[in-house]
Amino acid sequence: MTQQYDNMFRPATRTARLNAIEQALRAHVITSQAQLAAILAQQGIDVTQATLSRDLDEIHAAKSRLADGTMAYMLPDHDPNMHPEDLVDEKEEQHMARVLSGLVTSVARANNLIVIHTSSGAAQYVASVIDRQITQEVLGTIAGDDTVLVICATDAIAQEKTDWLVNID
Template sequence: MNDRTPALQRPASRTARLSAIEQALLTRIVTSQSQLSQILADQGIEVTQATLSRDLDEIHATKTRLADGTVAYAVGKTGVEDHPAANPDGKAEQQIGRVLSGLVTSVAAARNLVVVHTPSGAAQYVASVIDKQPVEGVLGTIAGDDTVMVICADDDTAGRRAQWLLDVASKS
């Protein structure tokens, strides 16, 4: 993270802790609970081993063998060949591309924001897909009926992400 990127602040709640755990497993290769505990501690989240075990069970995290032989935690239906942390850009692009190719009608950058237009009723779905993928420099989204606002860490990132979203949406 560079000096200009705002740090993500999380409240001290169970829901925020579960979200932090899931995000760590989606964006990194985590091979042990002690490693995960340290990642959380670096974010100001202190957790006992027993609580961490329960949390991993609750979010249905499993250990899986990656293509290089490493055994790491994964969330959801992630398989050996497509752990997001093993290839974050390719994985995010594939999943986002499937949705965006039929639902994005225009993309524009404005300072640190990207405005994405969709057909009526599709914006919340598009925003949800973007939010669920670890996309570098994207802090989150806000969706209306036919417009998604993607909040980026800075102006340069917004410009790059707008072009990236346009490129991904243009693929069939």
């Protein structure tokens, strides 16, 4: 059985649920398990409090104090003093630029698709870095040994991402 939300179908599996939890924690300031369960329910994922508690423990999410004093669930790789929307724009983009600048050898675009050529063996890593972005602009990636296919939501987004990739230093 699958669940659909925002043009995306999510299989009703544990792995898909854990991924949805990680995405929710990266995209929202979540202060309680009830709030997280409500966000998941909007995506068609019904989860008990006990399961949610185990899932949070498994992905090593813990409550951290934000700059404004609020206690919120955060993943271990997030700075608790930054808001989730800032993470995409600044921290993630800087991290991506550092990683990709040494691995990307060429970039080409066709409509909403971007083809990224990398050093041999680096495509899987480059794809995983791109997949970790908190955005609905990039629908997903497919990676081989030295080539990554990035599927963007629109042609304009693909052009924007291509321009960024070409100009990273």
